Amino acid sequence: MEKVTRTLGYILIEEEKERFQGAAMITDSRGIPLDFRYTDPVRPTRLERVLYGEALEIYLREEILLKNLLKAVEIRPHLWLCRDRELLQPLADQGVHPVVMIEQTGYAPLENVGQTQPQGEGASFLLQADPVSAPLRVTTPEGGPGVDDLVPVLLEVARSMELVEPFVRMRRALEIVGEDRRDD
Amino acid sequence: MTTEGRFSALTSRLARFFAGRVPVRQLEISPRPPQVTKLNALRALPSISRLCLEPRVRKARCLEWSRLAVKTSAIGALRCEAACRHVPFAGKEATVRQGVRPFSVTGRKFDEKRLRALPQERSNRVRYLGDRWRPQGASVLALFSPIIKDSLFKSALDKRTGSLLCWMDPASRATDPFSLLLLRRRDAKDQPLEWLWFPLSGE
Numbered sequence: 001m002e003k004v005t006r007t008l009g010y011i012l013i014e015e016e017k018e019r020f021q022g023a024a025m026i027t028d029s030r031g032i033p034l035d036f037r038y039t040d041p042v043r044p045t046r047l048e049r050v051l052y053g054e055a056l057e058i059y060l061r062e063e064i065l066l067k068n069l070l071k072a073v074e075i076r077p078h079l080w081l082c083r084d085r086e087l088l089q090p091l092a093d094q095g096v097h098p099v100v101m102i103e104q105t106g107y108a109p110l111e112n113v114g115q116t117q118p119q120g121e122g123a124s125f126l127l128q129a130d131p132v133s134a135p136l137r138v139t140t141p142e143g144g145p146g147v148d149d150l151v152p153v154l155l156e157v158a159r160s161m162e163l164v165e166p167f168v169r170m171r172r173a174l175e176i177v178g179e180d181r182r183d184d
Numbered sequence: 185m186t187t188e189g190r191f192s193a194l195t196s197r198l199a200r201f202f203a204g205r206v207p208v209r210q211l212e213i214s215p216r217p218p219q220v221t222k223l224n225a226l227r228a229l230p231s232i233s234r235l236c237l238e239p240r241v242r243k244a245r246c247l248e249w250s251r252l253a254v255k256t257s258a259i260g261a262l263r264c265e266a267a268c269r270h271v272p273f274a275g276k277e278a279t280v281r282q283g284v285r286p287f288s289v290t291g292r293k294f295d296e297k298r299l300r301a302l303p304q305e306r307s308n309r310v311r312y313l314g315d316r317w318r319p320q321g322a323s324v325l326a327l328f329s330p331i332i333k334d335s336l337f338k339s340a341l342d343k344r345t346g347s348l349l350c351w352m353d354p355a356s357r358a359t360d361p362f363s364l365l366l367l368r369r370r371d372a373k374d375q376p377l378e379w380l381w382f383p384l385s386g387e
Contacts, residue, residue: 024291030332032354036299037291044287064287072291109312132312132329132363159384160330160361162306169302173294176302 006157007034009077009096010166011087013065014174015057019043022065023170026075031161036170037072038177039065062090070094079153083167085139092141100150101139104164110135114155116147127151129158136163303340303349306331306364319367322378326366333381334358 006029013022019041026035042060049056066087080099082088088101110117110128117126119137125147126135138150157163306328313327326341328348335356340349348364361384369376 022289030335030352030359031304032335032352033296033299036294036296038294039289039291042287042289060287064289068289069291072293130330131316132309132327134312158330160332160359161304162330165305168305172302173299176298177294 007077009080011082012170020060022069024069024073025170026077029157035075089141098145103137105134105137303351306348308346322367322369329363330361333362
């Protein structure tokens with residue numbers, strides 16, 4: 001019997017058919033959900049699209065969905081993860097620390113577990129998180145955590161769960177919420 | 185026609201007959217410039233259709249409604265007149281509507297039981313196994329990792345995606361990760377498929 005210590009916070013904001021919806025899920029290091037919050041979908045009218053112009057998407061993502069989700073989450077995780085580049089810096093700017101963007105890649109596995117390889121774009125690096133998978137691409141925001149601080153946490157958690165898998169479940173949960181709304 | 189004129193005409197005919205030439209002359213433009221008449225549209229009277237019992241205004245300008253009488257040009261009983269009344273726009277009240285309302289959302293909580301009923305997915309990672317492990321007399325069909333074996337209370341293979349769906353027991357405190365392999369035994373005819381658990385090393 002061991003004590004489960006690490007918690008991860010996943011943030012997802014999706015746009016589908018001109019509707020914006022967000023979700024946040026906190027899991028333990030086995031991927032078991034501890035908290036899940038979601039927003040109702042926001043569908044801007046044509047008039048709002050015209051008036052807000054190009055700022056609409058940024059405004060909805062950052063000011064409306066992200067802020068409200070973060071406000072609603074009760075558990076503060078050890079590490080926040082997102083998979084959209086557009087969310088990474090806004091999360092850091094809103095005081096969410098530490099936060100990383102994590103993506104699956106199609107690269108050949110690196111030689112050793114824990115090995116990192118810097119990527120061309122700024123603060124991105126490849127990480128071989130476990131022995132039987134492609135390396136993950138991890139990106140940190142400006143002023144975010146360093147590789148040396150991040151890698152031990154990610155390796156520890158990757159031993160007991162798939163790091164990017166919770167995004168799939170969050171998407172499924174949002175689909176269920178949508179189905180429930182249609183049934184009502 | 186003068187002799188000179190006749191000679192010129194003859195020369196021209198001969199030239200056309202033998203050489204196929206046609207004289208080209210310049211067309212003189214009239215020195216008088218074309219006259220442009222300015223049509224004052226504002227003064228135009230509305231056009232009224234003839235033999236119409238009810239006067240129908242085909243074209244009119246709002247500005248002139250207060251000054252113009254609209255009537256048919258028919259005679260006698262068919263003649264009909266209608267007075268146009270001036271309706272000042274300033275007297276109308278306009279309702280102001282709110283075009284943009286502030287977006288507001290609240291973070292809703294998803295039912296915990298339903299959330300935990302959603303299985304975790306493990307994708308098949310057999311292609312990353314490479315030559316690291318080749319079992320004797322068997323081939324590895326699938327490799328799912330990592331799975332907390334002692335927290336798993338139900339699993340199902342999704343035949344559509346090839347992923348393993350794992351339902352975990354949230355009450356369990358187990359943390360030891362395992363890999364789950366699906367083998368095909370070449371020598372076993374009755375039950376060639378076999379599932380095997382392997383503990384993950386602590387590296």
